[in-house]
Amino acid sequence: MELKGKKVIAIGERDGVPGPAIARCAEQAGAEVVMEMTHCFV
Amino acid sequence: MAVVLRGARMLLAHAPGLVRHGSKPARELARDPSLLERLSGRLRTYEAAAVYPPNRVFLGTLAPDALAAIPRPWFEAGGPTDARGPHGFIVPEEALYGFLKADDEFDVIWLDERFAAEARDALAHHPLANAEDLERVGEGKPVSAIRARIETEEGQPLVLRDGRLVGCVGRAHEEDGSLAADVLLENLATKSTAVLALRTLIADGLADPATLPYVINSGEEAVGDRYQRGGGNLAKAVAERCACREASGADVKAFCCGPIHAFVSAAALVASGIFEQVAVVGGCSLAKLGMKFQGHLAKGHPVIEDVLAGFAAVVARDDGRSPILRLDAVGRHTVGAGSAQQAILEALAVKPLEQIGLRLGDVDKYATELHNPEATEPAGSGNVPLLNYRLLAALAISRGEIGRQDLGDFVARHGMPGFSPTQGHIASAVPFLAHAVEGLTRGAMRRVMFLAKGSLFLGRMTQLSDGLSFILERNPRGTMQQQGKED
Numbered sequence: 001m002e003l004k005g006k007k008v009i010a011i012g013e014r015d016g017v018p019g020p021a022i023a024r025c026a027e028q029a030g031a032e033v034v035m036e037m038t039h040c041f042v
Numbered sequence: 043m044a045v046v047l048r049g050a051r052m053l054l055a056h057a058p059g060l061v062r063h064g065s066k067p068a069r070e071l072a073r074d075p076s077l078l079e080r081l082s083g084r085l086r087t088y089e090a091a092a093v094y095p096p097n098r099v100f101l102g103t104l105a106p107d108a109l110a111a112i113p114r115p116w117f118e119a120g121g122p123t124d125a126r127g128p129h130g131f132i133v134p135e136e137a138l139y140g141f142l143k144a145d146d147e148f149d150v151i152w153l154d155e156r157f158a159a160e161a162r163d164a165l166a167h168h169p170l171a172n173a174e175d176l177e178r179v180g181e182g183k184p185v186s187a188i189r190a191r192i193e194t195e196e197g198q199p200l201v202l203r204d205g206r207l208v209g210c211v212g213r214a215h216e217e218d219g220s221l222a223a224d225v226l227l228e229n230l231a232t233k234s235t236a237v238l239a240l241r242t243l244i245a246d247g248l249a250d251p252a253t254l255p256y257v258i259n260s261g262e263e264a265v266g267d268r269y270q271r272g273g274g275n276l277a278k279a280v281a282e283r284c285a286c287r288e289a290s291g292a293d294v295k296a297f298c299c300g301p302i303h304a305f306v307s308a309a310a311l312v313a314s315g316i317f318e319q320v321a322v323v324g325g326c327s328l329a330k331l332g333m334k335f336q337g338h339l340a341k342g343h344p345v346i347e348d349v350l351a352g353f354a355a356v357v358a359r360d361d362g363r364s365p366i367l368r369l370d371a372v373g374r375h376t377v378g379a380g381s382a383q384q385a386i387l388e389a390l391a392v393k394p395l396e397q398i399g400l401r402l403g404d405v406d407k408y409a410t411e412l413h414n415p416e417a418t419e420p421a422g423s424g425n426v427p428l429l430n431y432r433l434l435a436a437l438a439i440s441r442g443e444i445g446r447q448d449l450g451d452f453v454a455r456h457g458m459p460g461f462s463p464t465q466g467h468i469a470s471a472v473p474f475l476a477h478a479v480e481g482l483t484r485g486a487m488r489r490v491m492f493l494a495k496g497s498l499f500l501g502r503m504t505q506l507s508d509g510l511s512f513i514l515e516r517n518p519r520g521t522m523q524q525q526g527k528e529d
Contacts, residue, residue, distance in 0.1 A: 014497050014507065015411060015429045018381045038381070038505075040298075040497035041423040042333075042413045042464050 004030030014040040045309040046364035047514055048319070049248035050355035050475035052100055052130040053239040054463070055138040056092075057331060058085035058203035058348045063227060064331030081335060085203050086344045088134045092123040096414045096461035097349065100473055101127030102480075106458035116416055117344050126169075129476040130242050132349070137164040137171075138234070139200060139209065144175040145234045145283055150212055150226050151200070152191060157208035158182025170241045182209075198223040218268040225264075228328045232263040233276055235352030236325030237283045243321070243354040244284060254356075255317045257281045257291035260304035260324045262466050280323055289321075297496030298411075298470040300324070301353070302510040305492075308357040309367045309512070319358035326350035327466035334464070337421030346417045351465040353472050362519040365482040365490075371398045373493065373511035381507050383433050390493040390511040391434060392441070402438045405456060405513070406487045409474035410434075411495065412462040431457035470494035482516045490514045 008026040010033055012019035023036040061067055062078065071077055091097060095116045098104040103124060112119055125132055133141070140161030143151045153161060162179050165171035188210045191197045200209035211230075214221035236259060243249045259277035266273030277291030294304040301324050308320035328350060335345045357367060373394035379385050391408070395401060408431065415425040435452035438444045444452055462469035471492040481487035493511035498504050 014495060015426050016383070016424070018383070018507075020505075021382055038497075038499055038507075040500055041421075042411070042418060042426055042466075042469065 006031045007034045008032065009034060010036040012036075012038040014038060043313050043315065044360035045312045045367045045369065046358055046360050046517065047367050047475070047479060048356040048358045048361065048364045049243065049246070049479055050129070050353060050472075051239055051242040051246060051248070052102070052473065052476060053235055053242060053352040054097055054100060054130070054132040055235055055238070055326070055350040056088050056132060056135050056348060057138055057350050058345075059135055059201045060231070060328060060350070061085060061332040061335070061345060061348055062201075063198060063224065063328060064333060064347070065329040067332040067335055070336070080339055081332070081345065082205055084339060084343070084345045086348055087203070089123045090117070090344065091349055092125065092132050093119070093121050095119050095121065096416065097132060098122075098127060099461040100129070100351070100463070101132060102129030102476055103127040106461060106474070106477060109461055110454075110459045114416065115343070117346065130239065131170065133168070133238065134164065135202060136160055137168050138350070140165040140179050141171070141175070141234045141238060142230050143180070144171070144178040145237055146230060148214060150214060150230065151209060152183045152188050152212065153179065153200070153209040154185045154188055154207070155182035170238055170245065196223060198227050215267070220264075220267050220271045229263050229265050229276070231328040231350055232261050232325030233279055233283070234325070235350050236261065236276070236280045236323045236354065239325075239352035239354035240280060240284045240321060240323050243356065249319070249321055249356045251284055251286045252288065254281070254286045254289045254319065254321055256311065257286065257289050257321045257323060258304045258308050259291065259293045260300040260322060260467060261293075262295070262297065262300065262327055263325065276325070277323065280325070296508055296510070297498060297500070298467045299494035299496040299508055299510050300467045301470065301472045302492060302494045302512060305355070305357060305367065306369075306372050306510060306512055309369055312357055312359060313369055319356055321354060321356050323352070323354045324467055324472065325352045327468065330464050330466055334417055334421035334423065341420040343420055346414065347464055349463050351463050351468040353468060353475065355475055360517070360519070363483065363517055364520075365479055365514040366517050368398070368513045368515060371395065371513050373509075375495075375507065375509035377506065381505070384437070386495060386507060386509050387433055387437055390509045391491060392437060394511060394513065401443050402434065402441065403443050403452075403456070405489050405491045406481070407458065407474070407478070407490045408434055408456050409471040409478065409490060409492045411460075411470055412458070412473050413460045413464050413469045414462060415460050417464045425460065427457065427460035428453070478514055482514060483520065488516050
């Protein structure tokens, strides 16, 4: 997937990958992170 | 001074009629009232909830490892429908409403006259009820008065599984959102489930109400009024309803890892000599009833999240028999630890073990997030316990304790299937307490770690997570006594 130049909403989860980690990866791949959050689904 | 976990008891209350008051169902029903018929049609009977294998594990009739051998879907499995397991009761909804009324000090709950008689009858046959409870249920109110209160006070209707209106919850102040009917229902449900768990502990001889000095409540409810929302101390209200006249208490709050913080605090109070014993309790999370109901309806499953849960346990001075709670190996997720899962589990599991010269494989069982996957998977929330056990196994691999090919074996050996209702703080580690006490006294276990995580970011005060862990170990004096007997 090409993320360069794309806007990304990073939604992480408590028992998986947290939002900030997803956001950092997306940024490294050239995306603009417009929102990041971590959720608890239980 | 060594500190032990003397025992733990669990409580389930079948509450299909309250599912509509769970946060998610209440919001969806407000948007689309026609959903109620579909939701009601998938609510389980009491017998179906009692026979449900995860609930039987929760109450100790089945071992967690035995659950792994039962084919899914578990809601199709047969078996006994005992109201009492080795670790506690499952209470039918008629009795639950009776207990709610008995625990209500401010006439917040009204039961209709016909149902009040049924509730008294249900309590008269329940081992955890006493004569005073029956009196406190009272004679009830005319159904016309109940309907009027629902309309004029924004009251919450109390219905049975079949939709029959049997009472209501009123507000305690005209302008105070903290004393609105829905908030009071949540708090009373938390109180009653904690009371029933502590009463079970007392009934089983694990705590003496006449001498218990201190109770710590660890639930996620917010008891208070407009000037002190979440002011708390439900602990003392619970102690009062369990006739613990010498007890004081307080609440420890930390989202889902509140109970683990509470156990460590209780152990410290005992170790310091301040109290000889401390009870730790936690009541239900009514808001989480039916949290994933849309997934269950979409898949044609019954609404699994139809039970309220509670627990109670006693931490005490070393009795030479009960499992030792090791205060020299408390794991904590610090402010600076970072929020990645690896960082959290290293802080909670690896670091405390290193402190006492142990490795991950030296722990027989890890009790962590124990949410029932049958509740979460249909809604796309995954198998939460399995995710956590795989991460623990990955840590063992990265530390060179096991090979990559051993990941599955590590998960099977040191983990367990999720069996807890999705009741927030209740599901985080504590459902294994009574199983651990059994395994560390009468069974072959040597060591169990309890670790829980708290999603602090949900309250919007910090982006941080939280977590805490403690280790229970077989009492060496107990082992010596056992060896002495065998010799």
